[in-house]
Amino acid sequence: MTDDTKTDTGIDYSKTLFLPQTDFPMRGGLPKKEPEIVARWNDIDLYKKLREDGKDRPLHVLHDGPPYANGNIHIGHALNKILKDVITRSFQMRGYNSNYVPGWDCHGLPIEWKIEEQYRAKGKNKDEVPINEFRRECRDFAAHWIEVQSEEFKRLGVVGDFERPYTTMNYHAEARIAGELLKFAMSGQLYRGSKPIMWSVVERTALAEAEVEYQDYESDTIWVKFPVRRGVFTETSWFGTKEESRDIAGKAIEGQKALSEAYVVIWTTTPWTIPGNRAIAFSPRISYGLYEVTSAENDFGPQPGEKLIFADALAEESFAKAKLGFERKMDVHTAMLSEMVCRHPLADLGYDFPVPLLAGEHVTDDAGTGFVHTAPSHGREDFEAWIDGKAELEARGVPTEIPFPVDDAGYYTKDAPGFGPDREGGPARVIDDKGKKGDANKSVIAALIEANALFARGRLKHTYPHSWRSKKPVIFRNTPQWFVSMDKDLDGYGLSGAQPEGKDTLRSRALAAIDATRFVPSAGQKRLRTMIEDRPDWVLSRQRAWGVPICVFANEDGEILKDDEVNRRILEAFEAEGADAWFAEGARERFLGSHANEDWRMVRDILDVWFDSGSSHTFTLEDRDDMKWPADIYLEGSDQHRGWFHSSLLESCGTRGRAPYETVVTHGFTMAEDGRKMSKSLGNTVTPQEVMQQSGADILRLWVMTTDYWEDQRLGKAIIQTNIDTYRKVRNTTRWMLGTLAHDEGKEVPFADMPELERLMLHRLAELDELVRTGYDNFDFKRISRALTDFMVLDLSAFYFDIRKDALYCDAPSSTRRLAALQVVRTLFDACVKWLAPMLCFTCEEAWMARHPDAVSVHLEQFPTIPAEWRNDELAAKWKKVRQVRRVVTGALEIERKDKRIGSSLEAAPIVHVTDPELSKAIAGLDMAEICITSDIVITTAEPPEAAFRMPEVAGVGVVPTLAKGRKCARSWKVSPQVGSDPDYPDVTPRDAEALRELKAGGRLSL
Template sequence: MTEQRDYRDTVFLPKTDFPMKAGLPQKEPGILARWQDEGIYQQLRKAREGREKFILHDGPPYANGNMHIGHALNHVLKDTVVRTQSLLGKDAPYVPGWDCHGLPIEWKVEELYRKQKRDKKDVPAKEFRAECRAYAAKWVDVQREQLKRLGINGRWDKPYLTMRPEAEGAIVAELHKFAETGQLYRGAKPVMWSPVEETALADAEVEYADLTDSPQIDVAFEIMECPNVPELVGAHAVIWTTTPWTIPVNQALAYGPDIEYVLLQASFFAPAIGTKPGDGSMDFKLLIAKELQKAFLERNTCTEVAAGIQEVWTGKGSDLAGTVARHPMHHLGGFYAKPRPMLAGDFVTTDSGTGIVHMAPDHGEDDFDLCKANGIDPVFAVMGDGRYRDDWLWLGAGDVDADGKERRRSVINKPFNAPDGPICNDLREAGALLSASADYQHSYPHSWRSKAKVIYRCTPQWFIAIDEELSHLPPLPSGEGPGVGGSPSAAGAEHPSPTPTVKGKGSTLRSTALSEIERVRFVPEKGRNRLRSMVESRPDWLISRQRAWGVPIALFVHREGGELLVDPAVNARIQAAIAADTVDAWEDSRAGEFLGPDRHPDDYEMVSDILDVWFDSGSTHAFVLESDEWPELSSPADLYLEGSDQHRGWFQSSLLESCGTRGRAPYDAVLTHGFTMDPKGMKMSKSLGNTVDPLKVMEQYGADIIRLWALSVDYTEDHRIGDEILKGVGDSYRKLRNTFRYLLGALDGFVGDTSDGAPVPELEQYVLALLAELDAKLLRAAGDYDFNAYTRRLVDFCSEDLSAFFFDIRKDSLYCDGPDDPARRAYRTVLDTLFHALVRYAAPVLVFTAEEIWTTRYPDGGSVHLLEWPVVPAIAADMPRWEALRSLREQVTEAIEPLRRDKTIRSSLEADVTVPAAAVPSGFTDEALAELFITASVTRGDSDAVTVSRTSASKCGRCWRLLPSVPEDGALCGRCDSVVGELDGAK
């Protein structure tokens, strides 16, 4: 037998320099450097100049730390939106930004001070602000490089920063618009207050944590007068509270008019309310809600049995009208000697407590409103650091213990507020404490920055009224701001009251915002209801903070009358000064300059508060989208995209700011994403050690893996990340990479379609029809911002329709057909079409890999990211017929597998297959089926099952197919013999 020839040099195997192993961590930085050197962002702006614009406005993250996984997901989503819109041919610029003012940055600088044993109060304000500015600038630079490393394409040479002087001046200008149109007022009402940070907090700056050891106390208030029920005089109205520290500022009691109350009498109540010998009768009476009687008795240790308790009166809360009680500490005189009226409150319930609520207008919203309506004003007893003020009669600076030590503490300090602390001890000594324990479980608000408990504290603050009629503010579709003018808002004197809500025929800020919420598109749709419910129920916008690092509320108030100065000329001078010299321009020495020659600085007070940072970020549309500094941008934005927590934050503050100054939302669509959880679905926490650092993920896997993860999860809901999840993402990446590697190898030397008008084979027609279907689905997904579907369909098409089907079938033609064979040319022509479409589809997702793919094939072809959406051929195919064939192909593969496992055959090429004749779609010959199923032969039978046997045919020495025409193993089939003859002849 003659020695067989080696035909490997006659087989056209794919050839490419594109490596199977990605090496992304090492490769991506080089690609990033090339983009920066070549100015890809600027090239893209020039290429899309004059096209329809798409503006995604970047919500500014805080510049106070390294990028975390939430940043990564958020910015990948933004980048993908911008890239897909650019791919669609639109001019889609991206200007990143940072929020540089406020407590998060100030707190970090204070932490540095504490480590250095320094006190912020000893540092000049200007110097402190300079350190905050430097701290923010440092982290802007750090985060900028980290985001660039993620492949985010944007205007990195000129991001927007809220601390730039031009931005600070513009923020002040937006504030002045509210002042000049009468929407701004100064008032005193309870607000969330952090004693640790000594400032008011917005709702978005507050988080809730479950407590299991909160105090709860029952306190008795003696009834002095009751016009409708005389027998209640001398009895005690019982209140229940979880904030003992508010008892020193109690000014009234509240009852529910429709609640049924009961007066309980029992002699064993006496020790509980501290009656001392000689005080008289031992018959004691307590007034509580009847529905809460059982819970009250169980909670109070003063009762041993209930048998001796008598119900001496029952009645409705409305019977208590005109009732007056006295404070348990009335013996101190002064503030505490004043009678405490019992008032009807529709907020009183029988969910818990006693059905009677003690009212401290300084420290509760319901308390404030009810007391205000009845002529009772707050007393401002608690200072900014959480202590009672120096002159306060009970627990003030003059209140000392037996050792002469000052007893006051911060009101939320546990020892101070505990059942054995000074408040409870004093109430116990006064005979007013019925019960006290530290076992109450509930959710309590904390500062999201310091993690310390917060309180409601009444203090003069600046507010934007959201129910004031805005008839003077017509809608401005062009996005231009309103003209100056409008009546000034009156500010109170020492402790001004809030402006009452005014509801007229015209629109209000609330109604305008709600109307815009209905107009705006929300992705997902549930975001509309979330934002709507928040705006419907929100109070007036508290915009003042008592801190140092921020944009000042740059306004003047008349010292005598308390009126807010509203003068456009004064405001213009203030704005210009801050825009030129930063917020440092707002200092007392320049008051005369701002006020001008017609007013004297001694007559006016310069407001010392700063603006809520949500006002800063809510104004970014004004000084970014409408600014000449970024001519590529325009207003309003097509899209705002942030986490779902921003319904309370940036989405809402931007909406209110723009509606109040422009009569419309600053965006036409809002996209929200959920939060990233650990693999078990738990919230990430450094203390739990379950965080995922995107910087380390990039070091290990590469940025494209993070991008593919971010776009593979359902980011509209909370989602997960972890090692196993990233390994799964790595598998999807390999499928995509291997698809492109095959395409590059198969297209080696391809110069274009040379089919000379030859008909396209039916399989190629089907694959082109699949491509057209994919194209339509990806277009829809891009328009819906559904990148989970976009990515999944792209991966599935590459792995299932191409690698496992089309490529698998046609590899024989690619490897073994002659170079000019029409079938091989048709196949490569379709591969070229697939390449140009798929590399564009993949470019917004795998930004580095797509660039590597493109430049591998076209080293001098520029960047893939300058290309536009592909134009795919509109070829139709009988899709149901092909789906039936693919289903039959899967059955054949399953039937072959057992023979492969037991090594009866080594590959499907050795299998003779019989298929049910009824299952074969029309138009396919047995030879065509064998080619499509990659088997030796296919015949049709009457059975309903697929049967497989080992073929007896010999194996071609070149293509390895087992065919009856091959005389013996190693000989050539007719096709291969012809091709080899042509190749040998060419040599």
């Protein structure tokens, strides 16, 4: 309707219509409105009201995986926190006390690194500052960013206990983390060992797998010749049984001689590890051969006549790389290799020890030579192969001590003769302080060339582990560290009730816990299980200053002091003073008490921060009376299968025998719009601050709700605009309902008396109620948001509201049709706003308060209760057919409008030919003119003329558009021959005349 309603009678009919009236603006103005709502939530203490409202309901707990307190939030934080907020709000509105306690990870290298950067900028030396002063600066740094991030999270709409969050640097938390560490110590799971671990030279600390990322890297590659030692074979390795013919024995003698003059060739991408070589691994599953060089076109390396052993599948490729001609001379069997011993190629530099060949499951013939250079100081598989073969090696007289060839700064040590301190000019270096390659590779390659031990060389681009903090490559080096054993038999430690069958280890417990946990999506279960199945012992120690110390005392042999009184003193001090107590003057004597004169040494390493956050379930879920253990949900990014999900699982299984969670939900990462990784250098980053400033947090929240968040998702200007467009449609539908409900007096029409169209809408609510509740249970937010936005835009705005505007605007106040429609709109508003409230928390709050100005908050409401009688699948099936017919009619009228033969559908009176019996039956008895929003309509079962409008997807319907006959009603704009039939109101239809009389009689309007 427009203002063009004043007629010759002098009546302004616009004032007689129930047109929408609302202060709820069409344009959201979210960047300005949302902070006002956040301020109001703070003023009314919405979090406290939610807890009071739900105090008698069952607890539902999502335990917050702690973000790191060292900078402004990024889009990944926004995705994560919005998902968590939607989950907690949805459970709160479904009958739970769904408490959310935000948390922060505060210890560790990133913060320490920032303080060191500040020191370097000021010319200060960290080593000259008292350690607790340095730790205090780290604590202050973390506290600042916790405050900043708290405000940013609240701006996203997140509601939680920001007044009492958990932080890993809280004194109580530090005491609990230390207590968990002491449990591992007392149960014998903690031990000091020497293994190759990932080491950051730049940061001078050990790294866990969760602390590395894999980046492209170019490595030097070398093929190295290991000379076979003479006289190492027995007859058994050649012909096995005494029944073999002497001819074979004669050939064996020739073969022995040939192999004794041969070289085993290895290939490696880490030349710097050659000084650490102690063995060569082969595979019994691979076919090997002895090859002789027939020609050479290189400046160094093998010459004609040299004999070399290769995997047959890799020989041709390797000889081509070295530009050599070759001829295969004989098979080399596994039995021969198993007895073979080589000489180190740099024996003359001080590496004069036997290099045995060992069978290894990890050896393949996919690349290289079929032999794997084994340096137990520099690789996990190398170390395990060496340890597994230790007894056999010792029986063969091979020394089994593992060297320490590289120090914490990346320099060679005395265990790398010729390259370490004895080298002229000082030790060579693998990686320098800036993460650049040192001169180690160059020095080793030069020495191999000098020793005539290099077969070939090259370069290779491949993925290689880098520290995710410094972004610099790491090295693998053998160092003394503190570990938690994955395979120690715990004999029921930490368990109550039934004991597990078989060997009770941390690994077996963790695998059983994974099987008992729900994963969303389900693929996360397999991923975490694979990681636990294959993982080595847990490296807990870090060589840094900011964190919870490994607060144990150990003797020179690594034996840990197990004394309850000592542990009690430590934990009491940590509770009162924090972990700084460990580093205070006199701490050793204070804690050891009567043991102070014994040879117990304080461990100065700090704990892996993953142990900190992995212990958060203890000081949050167990220790707060508003939480519970285990948590219902842990939700984080997919990288946390090797991070927080992983460490929490191991910590809890090691001390309590089960996981600290019932369900694990995983989300992917946010990529740029084109699918590339977001990068400042590429200029394709999207920050939540920018989106909120320009468009509002609800636009971000809608984006999160409409993505396949279980996978990696994309975000950019076009995607944001798409969500803005969707939001605008939802908002305008909500606005129309608010405007229409301005005329609602709350009158009820019995369900049985409602028109079919109203009962259809109530049926749709019953369908959606099931979908919404199931979707929230399954964390399938895209399904919910898609269903609700489609419902509001397609079912309501473009269908139901479009049809019912005439009745709602023009019918008499007492009209059953109008009252039923008002009642349904009231119900629709209530349901849609509540269902969407967890997702669009600001907009739904604004809409709810516009409708209920005396209410406290929509977030204190419960989802609507939908009566079972509303569900009517038979009615829905019928109206599906009705809407098919309507589609054809509206399609025909759209062409008429486009060609300007009509101005609106009310000028039309189409003839609709329905030849399909099912469709004809569906529309029988219905006012199709009302449904199609025309002034009149003719329904016929006759065949449509050839020129009739049809739609291929709706067979059996043809439409012939014709103009409506009669005059245009000045009030409702319907065209009807009945306009003028009422003498009191000669320019309106009888329906409108009756409405005017009722309005006048009721004193509602002065006409």
